[in-house]
Amino acid sequence: MLSPFVELRRQLHQIPEPGFQEFKTQQLLMNVLAGLPQERLTIRTWRTGILVHIAGTNPTKRFGYRADMDGLPITEETSLPFPSQHPGFMHACGHDLHMSIGMGIVSHFAHEPMKDDLVVLFQPAEEGPGGALPMLAAEELQDWKPNQIVGLHIAPEYPVGTIATKPEILFANTSELFIDLLGKGGHAAYPHQANDMIIASTQMVGQLQTIVSRNVNPLDSAVVTIGKMEAGTKQNIIAEKARLEGTIRTLSADSMGKVKKRIEAIAAGIEASFECQVSIDYGSNYRQVYNDPALTNEFMDWLRSSTISESVQLIECTEAMTGEDFGYFLAEIPGFMFWLGVETPHGLHHAKLEPDERAIELAIDTVTRYLLFKSGV
Numbered sequence: 001m002l003s004p005f006v007e008l009r010r011q012l013h014q015i016p017e018p019g020f021q022e023f024k025t026q027q028l029l030m031n032v033l034a035g036l037p038q039e040r041l042t043i044r045t046w047r048t049g050i051l052v053h054i055a056g057t058n059p060t061k062r063f064g065y066r067a068d069m070d071g072l073p074i075t076e077e078t079s080l081p082f083p084s085q086h087p088g089f090m091h092a093c094g095h096d097l098h099m100s101i102g103m104g105i106v107s108h109f110a111h112e113p114m115k116d117d118l119v120v121l122f123q124p125a126e127e128g129p130g131g132a133l134p135m136l137a138a139e140e141l142q143d144w145k146p147n148q149i150v151g152l153h154i155a156p157e158y159p160v161g162t163i164a165t166k167p168e169i170l171f172a173n174t175s176e177l178f179i180d181l182l183g184k185g186g187h188a189a190y191p192h193q194a195n196d197m198i199i200a201s202t203q204m205v206g207q208l209q210t211i212v213s214r215n216v217n218p219l220d221s222a223v224v225t226i227g228k229m230e231a232g233t234k235q236n237i238i239a240e241k242a243r244l245e246g247t248i249r250t251l252s253a254d255s256m257g258k259v260k261k262r263i264e265a266i267a268a269g270i271e272a273s274f275e276c277q278v279s280i281d282y283g284s285n286y287r288q289v290y291n292d293p294a295l296t297n298e299f300m301d302w303l304r305s306s307t308i309s310e311s312v313q314l315i316e317c318t319e320a321m322t323g324e325d326f327g328y329f330l331a332e333i334p335g336f337m338f339w340l341g342v343e344t345p346h347g348l349h350h351a352k353l354e355p356d357e358r359a360i361e362l363a364i365d366t367v368t369r370y371l372l373f374k375s376g377v
């Protein structure tokens with residue numbers, strides 16, 4: 001028989017929704033919460049998110065666990081018998097697992113409370129525009145702010161049973177990048193009378209790739225990725241407009257500023273050389289995920305020395321250029337994030353991502369036992 005949280009993951013997997021539109025997701029989670037013992041639960045909603053407070057037996061502090069909720073605009077290509085029912089959308093970043101693990105933690109402590117309080121946050125819009133910052137500022141969270149917070153992210157590259165983390169920076173600073181180019185459309189046969197934004201935008205993509213290779217200190221990692229480009233209407237019409245969409249990743253906040261300055265200089269060069277207009281919008285920016293060194297080391301020592309080490313293998317990993325708005329939680333509340341192995345050949349944001357569901361019960365067990373270690377029964 002399937003664990004109820006694997007069953008929940010499968011239901012969530014079928015209803016991926018964009019950030020701040022997680023309406024069905026919220027409803028499903030609310031229905032599951034309604035089926036749990038209510039004595040110690042207080043439930044609040046905030047936009048499409050949910051905050052669940054589980055009262056401890058003799059609390060002196062409050063712990064937090066955060067799960068993100070949104071899906072991605074990807075057409076699923078897995079062979080799963082429970083694929084996405086929302087065309088063009090998929091849980092391709094594991095948020096379906098993060099939520100079902102969150103629910104498993106709520107359920108555990110709703111049945112068997114620990115000494116301290118716990119707040120489990122189901123947070124919308126991690127993929128964009130970012131739900132963490134407004135959730136942290138929300139009235140609904142102010143009297144429930146945890147003293148320590150934990151988050152996890154699935155990791156396709158590690159086997160089930162692996163947890164990977166490190167003190168200090170785990171994930172990069174991020175900034176979205178939207179670039180609009182405006183020239184002059186025209187007939188394909190009269191290029192001299194038009195100003196072709198396909199040529200200008202492809203030149204710009206090429207020049208953007210020189211920032212990391214030529215302007216950033218090789219010992220200080222950065223990424224500039226253009227993930228989407230749009231231009232043109234028909235094969236024999238010169239494109240008046242082009243749009244580039246991408247993301248910037250840096251390990252230091254200082255480098256983020258430098259990369260943005262270079263993007264602006266390249267944009268000015270493209271404007272001058274192609275006699276067009278280039279406008280830049282940085283969309284949403286996420287703060288680095290900075291793991292509290294003392295708490296992370298304590299967690300790692302606990303993983304190595306407690307009986308959990310029989311089922312969990314700890315890896316001290318290097319930092320990754322992924323982004324996470326959980327970084328905003330960690331800037332305000334001490335805590336850490338860790339990678340949870342779900343071994344699958346396809347990576348995050350891939351249409352064939354099929355995380356191994358055995359990681360769900362393992363994560364529920366690990367986090368609940370860690371919280372009990374921290375709090376006492």
Ligand SMILES: CC(=O)N[C@@H](CCC[C@H](N)C(=O)O)C(=O)O
Binds near residue numbers: 174175176348
């Ligand atoms: C873990 C993960 O994949 N997170 C996303 C966060 C997206 C941040 C933002 N929307 C951006 O694209 O810069 C990631 O892409 O790393």
